[in-house]
Amino acid sequence: MNRIHRLPTELANQIAAGEVVERPASVVKELVENAVDAGATRIAILVEFGGKKLISVEDDGMGMSPDDARLAVERHATSKIRDAGDLAAILTLGFRGEALPSIASVSRFRLRTRERGSLSGQEIRIEAGVTVSDREVGAPEGTLIEVAELFYNLPARRKFLKADTAETAQVSRLVTQLALGYPGVGFTLKSRDRLLIEAPPAGSSEERFYQIYGDRPDLVAVTKQAAGIGVTGYVAALAEQGPVRGPQHVFVNRRLVKDRTIAHAIKQAYSVATIKERSPEVHLFLEVPPDRIDVNVHPTKAEVRFLDQGLVHEVLRRALIDSLGQGSAPELVLRPGMAAPGGEATHAALPWTFEAPTGAGIGQGSFTPRPDVEGALAHAIDQGIPAQAPDPRMGITAGHETVATLIKPMAPLGQFRNTFIIAVDEDGVAIIDQHVAHERILFEQIAERLTTGRVEVQALLTPVVLELTSGEHQTLLSHTAALQRLGFEFEDFGGNSLRVGAVPALLDWNKCESVLRAVATDLDDLSPGAGVDVALRQMAATMACHAAVKAHDQLTREKMQYLLDELRRTSHSSVCPHGRPVVLRLTRREIERNFERV
Numbered sequence: 001m002n003r004i005h006r007l008p009t010e011l012a013n014q015i016a017a018g019e020v021v022e023r024p025a026s027v028v029k030e031l032v033e034n035a036v037d038a039g040a041t042r043i044a045i046l047v048e049f050g051g052k053k054l055i056s057v058e059d060d061g062m063g064m065s066p067d068d069a070r071l072a073v074e075r076h077a078t079s080k081i082r083d084a085g086d087l088a089a090i091l092t093l094g095f096r097g098e099a100l101p102s103i104a105s106v107s108r109f110r111l112r113t114r115e116r117g118s119l120s121g122q123e124i125r126i127e128a129g130v131t132v133s134d135r136e137v138g139a140p141e142g143t144l145i146e147v148a149e150l151f152y153n154l155p156a157r158r159k160f161l162k163a164d165t166a167e168t169a170q171v172s173r174l175v176t177q178l179a180l181g182y183p184g185v186g187f188t189l190k191s192r193d194r195l196l197i198e199a200p201p202a203g204s205s206e207e208r209f210y211q212i213y214g215d216r217p218d219l220v221a222v223t224k225q226a227a228g229i230g231v232t233g234y235v236a237a238l239a240e241q242g243p244v245r246g247p248q249h250v251f252v253n254r255r256l257v258k259d260r261t262i263a264h265a266i267k268q269a270y271s272v273a274t275i276k277e278r279s280p281e282v283h284l285f286l287e288v289p290p291d292r293i294d295v296n297v298h299p300t301k302a303e304v305r306f307l308d309q310g311l312v313h314e315v316l317r318r319a320l321i322d323s324l325g326q327g328s329a330p331e332l333v334l335r336p337g338m339a340a341p342g343g344e345a346t347h348a349a350l351p352w353t354f355e356a357p358t359g360a361g362i363g364q365g366s367f368t369p370r371p372d373v374e375g376a377l378a379h380a381i382d383q384g385i386p387a388q389a390p391d392p393r394m395g396i397t398a399g400h401e402t403v404a405t406l407i408k409p410m411a412p413l414g415q416f417r418n419t420f421i422i423a424v425d426e427d428g429v430a431i432i433d434q435h436v437a438h439e440r441i442l443f444e445q446i447a448e449r450l451t452t453g454r455v456e457v458q459a460l461l462t463p464v465v466l467e468l469t470s471g472e473h474q475t476l477l478s479h480t481a482a483l484q485r486l487g488f489e490f491e492d493f494g495g496n497s498l499r500v501g502a503v504p505a506l507l508d509w510n511k512c513e514s515v516l517r518a519v520a521t522d523l524d525d526l527s528p529g530a531g532v533d534v535a536l537r538q539m540a541a542t543m544a545c546h547a548a549v550k551a552h553d554q555l556t557r558e559k560m561q562y563l564l565d566e567l568r569r570t571s572h573s574s575v576c577p578h579g580r581p582v583v584l585r586l587t588r589r590e591i592e593r594n595f596e597r598v
């Protein structure tokens, strides 16, 4: 008996839509990309109720003839490729002929288009994949697509959509990204009658960047051309000690992508130049010969595959290092030794290395002991402490989650490169990353306060008005309650601005802008199902990072002592905001063994 049958077209389209259309922002992405491919110079986007009620995208591109319009909403119908040869070097954003039929199968869809030079236009209406009207109409040149009641015929999918403000924030983040990618195209985004983004056609990427982000002295420009690969853009400067995380926008041949090779190159470039592990803000544009990448590897075209992966990695890494290196001396990289299997091997001889990445000698880093340092060090080493079994809790930190505990009170001796505190107790010497230590202490303090209510606030004498991007603005407004618990008081101040009346007491008020921006990025990155606790924890970590002393800050002895004492108080807790090592421990036994005193 035969059991196999063909699915009806509408059902097949709905299934395909499952891959292409996830939420309003993905509809906007497809429609805007179509408009760009059609040569539009202006694209007007409108969403209502987060795009759940209505998404409309209007362009002044080449439009379609009536026959083309009918074909456009059928599956596997495209004007962009013809044969397998075209697939090997794609120059347009679209190529599958999937987007419109998918979207039309899960909404009430209206397409109105008029081909350039034609006298009249055509309008096609489709409901849940079925054409309900197809007629000649008057229309301006270009194309208008309206998508109403997304997923109205798939209630299960509709349930997965977030609150209106969150969906609007996603859309506006996406439109910001698309606007960065296509500086020559003018963009407007409205949410009902509110104008969220207005970026008129710009003459260059620089101009577009300025339209969106304004003056950003904390970023440096990147430009490099090598091996047929071009890299341009703006990235967080190293001197910028602030945000550890920022938005990362990467375009390959003007296509917004997420790519592991690229992410890795960014990480490497930053990690050789700083001790801080960061996911820095980057806006990068890569140009690669179209026949050297495969764009047909991901259902929503969000990934690409490079034929010369190693080459792309290397060109990008070098481009970044060149730009980042300007004006800043190379830092030493501190590499903790091997992780301690079962807490035993933590006492290996010299289990860490100082590495000078750019060929500088080991002696480059200077350790200037304070006058009393040598005495104290000698004292600590000379104290006759009986040899004892290794205590796993006092090992050297390594890997991700390990944190050496400080059990006994420690005395600070001084700082190494104004970045690490060197301290001793009777069992050895400890090197403490001052920023990470303080970050951890603050994180614990915030977490503690949150369990009992809210974080203490300081009211600002004059409220601060922040100009944000519309994505940041929406995101922060939709988390007002959580941010209030963390000590931020603010209100919508029209346009994309917020008026901040109070900030957490532990935060310098002039950092409130960078913290709130970083928090917005964090919130956007959270997975849809993440609860309030996760969001609060993430925000607390970001705040702690911003409020903490930085690498290169000179500390008074009192401040060092305070950090050591507080660290001791919190060191038994396993809570560590970013899971980075805090303390590097050199035990008395190790010191003695290295001087052959055992």
Ligand SMILES: Nc1ncnc2c1ncn2[C@@H]1O[C@H](COP(=O)(O)OP(=O)(O)OP(=O)(O)O)[C@@H](O)[C@H]1O
Pocket (backbone or CB within 6 Å): 030, 034, 035, 038, 059, 061, 062, 063, 064, 072, 073, 077, 078, 079, 080, 093, 094, 095, 096, 097, 098, 099, 100, 101, 142, 143
């Ligand atoms: N805004 C527009 N202006 C002019 N033509 C358009 C527009 N939108 C779509 N089209 C035409 O309709 C066709 C189908 O669009 P659709 O988005 O479904 O597929 P695609 O863009 O070819 O591929 P993909 O599924 O990868 O997006 C396009 O190839 C294009 O010819």
Ligand SMILES: [Mg+2]
Pocket (backbone or CB within 6 Å): 030, 033, 034, 093, 094, 095, 099, 100
């Ligand atoms: Mg398309």
